[in-house]
Amino acid sequence: MSRYNARTVEPKWQKAWDDAQTFLATRDESREKYYVLEMFPYPSGRIHIGHVRNYTMGDVIARYKSSCGFSVLHPMGWDAFGMPAENAAMAIGGHPKEWTYSNIAAMRDQMKPLGLSIDWTREFATCDPEYYGQQQALFLDFMQKGLVYRKNATVNWDPVDMTVLANEQVIDGKGWRSDALVERRELTQWFFKISDWSEELLAALDGLDNWPDKVKLMQANWIGKSRGLQFGFERTDGGDAIEVYTTRPDTLMGASFVGISPDHPLAKELEAANPEAAAFIAECRKGGTTAEALETGEKLGFDTGIKVKHPLNPDWELPVWVANFILMDYGTGAIFACPAHDQRDLDFCRKYDLPVIDTFFDLDDAKPVETEAFVPLKTEKVKWVNHFAGLDVATGEEAVNATIDFVETAGWGKGVTQYRLRDWGLSRQRYWGCPIPVVHCDDCGVVPEKKENLPIELPDDVTFDIPGNPLDRHPTWRDTPCPSCGKAAKRETDTMDTFVDSSWYFARFTSPHASTPTNMADAEYWMNVDQYIGGIEHAILHLLYSRFFARAMVNTGHLPQGAEEPFDALFTQGMVTHEIYETADNNGRPVYHLPEDVRELVLGNKRIVMLKEGEQVLMHGDKDVGIIERLRKENLLVKVTPSAKMSKSKKNVVDPVDIIDQYGADTARWFVLSDSPPERDVEWTASGAEAAWKFLGRVWRLAAELGDGDDTDLDLERATAQAIREVTLGIETFGFNKSVAKLYEFANAVSKSKAGAGAKRKAVKVLAQLMSPMTPHLSEEIWSHLGGEGLIANAPWPVADEALLVQDTITMPIQINGKRRGEIDVSAEASKEEVEKLALAHDAVIKALEGREPKKLIVVPGRIINVVI
């Protein structure tokens, strides 16, 4: 009896699947299709345990659906453009292209041994000219439909490196390399008109029945539909009125000042004319562009000296301030502040000594606002003070509507629906991305490139020794004749946001080598993605952009009608987290280390984590308290920060290759599916892999030691039927951990059963089948050992015998006052009255009643009995 040897068994079955082209996706009109897709990975160079978890889940679905008779599409590719490749080129030399393709090769080599049921003939990388050339064709078609335009937008500008920084590269408002204070600077950028679809993208969320509610809620909040009032404040100096947008027009009587964004046209006028204003606005431009930086930073204001008239009382003048927390992108870039009912406005007014005026109170507590703004829910009734539209007691919602009606009738403002969603800025001043296929001509202006000239390929002869975009300083790449007039002209040097690459790859997989972005017949057959699987971190941007792209592609004839929502069902799996190990460089900035590069020792009750090299600093068997000091001096002492999402930049990643080498792919697969519910984050620890391995060994022995026979066993048949039902249910509801638990139970039941070999044989064959989506190699081996026909991968999914699932007696717990005090066995057909009678005859009930009548007797059929005394 040989031991199960994954090292020889796994490659054997992988070769068998390859030879039989088991996972080749074919457009078979006679069969129903099933498209399962996991979010494709960024080729960082190594797969991590999170990838294994993600792709194993998709593989379980793909293999299960295939067993159920579907024609399955399960592709894989690489989200290959992006900053890390350029960073690597800067840090270690070399070229982003070589770095990326060698990473892809390495990761493919690490993934293949997992035995995933992927159709590798469809593989592509977004940095393949064949792919990004088609993306450029899409861009041109979008452009022709008016879905692309240019406007100014702010970027993070590093004044020392003279380059644009990504938000991630701005640390505490400073450039990551130069350490210089970052400035907000305006650049002309390319945009997709996603805002044309704001209402549509919001409304269509309702139809996404198989998406998690939390994702739909996040997207709805992100789109941020609001109804408010827009009107102008007349200036006392006769200048242009200041248009404001407010979602709380009902608080107009509590207005304290009018605030404008530092990027507001009026602010720019003042900047040119008034040195004090210019100094303040320069101050506002310091720091990064993120909403988080703006919201959490200190709120600063500047009194322009300009006054406006209150629209309801021409004698009431309000000052105009420039305030750094007002966004030019939202509404009109100007607001009025009502400090009594907005905490941020209140803090600002207290700081600059501006008035605070209450406009409404709690129904039974008319307490003036001091340091805490009164901000009840908009659905809560409040008591108004002198409301101009004649309100007394009303909710905020009613008040807003009444106010808009009042103002519209009076004619000095109008109700406006706004969306928070902004157009998608896709320009990046970087090399390693898809070139934007347009040409700048002195005579013709901005001209789209001709489709026959696509792909516009990136030049290979570039260097990364100095900061900035290598395309800008390339000697010849920019030079090209104008596609319109033929005169010498210059190429656009901006490349596309990598979110563009990932916004249509799912469509490209349906026909990955077509000479147009998609092939309609293939797209018609394979779209939509039936099950999309990926991280919750993509809940907003990637998924929203993809929804927009699908609409734009339907609009431009690249996808069929009905593909507007490209993902029928979405599952967001949790992240695999790990502690972060950190030391500091000479400038005190953090340096991160891989888990495999640190060592841990326990000194008394203290856990010390150090770099691997630290072992040399220590003496053999060192228990000295001076260790910490010595390690600190050598900068080998590691600071441990709590678990976070595994990310290459923080280096808190675990290499699954070790587990695969040691135990095999099936163990790794079984391990990542066990225990943790797929949607929840899981803290990675090394223990557990061994347990998975032991279990698989047990299942193998169970099969290998079986004799022959034609006996049957009713208990085993019952257990089999139950296992089929539960495991199937687990797979269909993404409860893989529950399927795994059920399989443990089933395997234990078989191994403990006293039934004959024939009965056990039947049970083990089903066990192998039920395990096959999770541990495909072991299952094939058992299947072939037990004389199963063909590949288990091609065997139809087992069906439970319903008759065996019916129970004739039920155990019902008896509660007394909600606490469990006993149980009774009743027939499944027992009437409520019979159950009541049996319950009242139970010892514990008689004892508790002491001869009295129960106050209440609750019988939930088949469930529980509660006696209330």
Place this chain on the structure above:
RNA sequence: GCCCGAGUGGUGGAAUGGUAGACACGACAGAUUCAAAAUCUGUUGCCGAGAGGCGUGUCGGUUCGAGUCCGACCUCGGGUACCA
């Protein structure tokens, strides 16, 4: 700051508003062994000798009955438009 989640034994976790802790890890005890590994069997939420009591982040509420529903809070995680 704002939006969205999560919190249950020593650990990962299970539980259509209906027996809290399924299943597994670990630990402990035993069998086997010259011994160990492997394997197998059993015990294992906490307090208590026991009867019993207490237990799902904290506080409050709804209910015959709350891990589950509602309100407030605490902690951790994700997103926050140039990380992917």
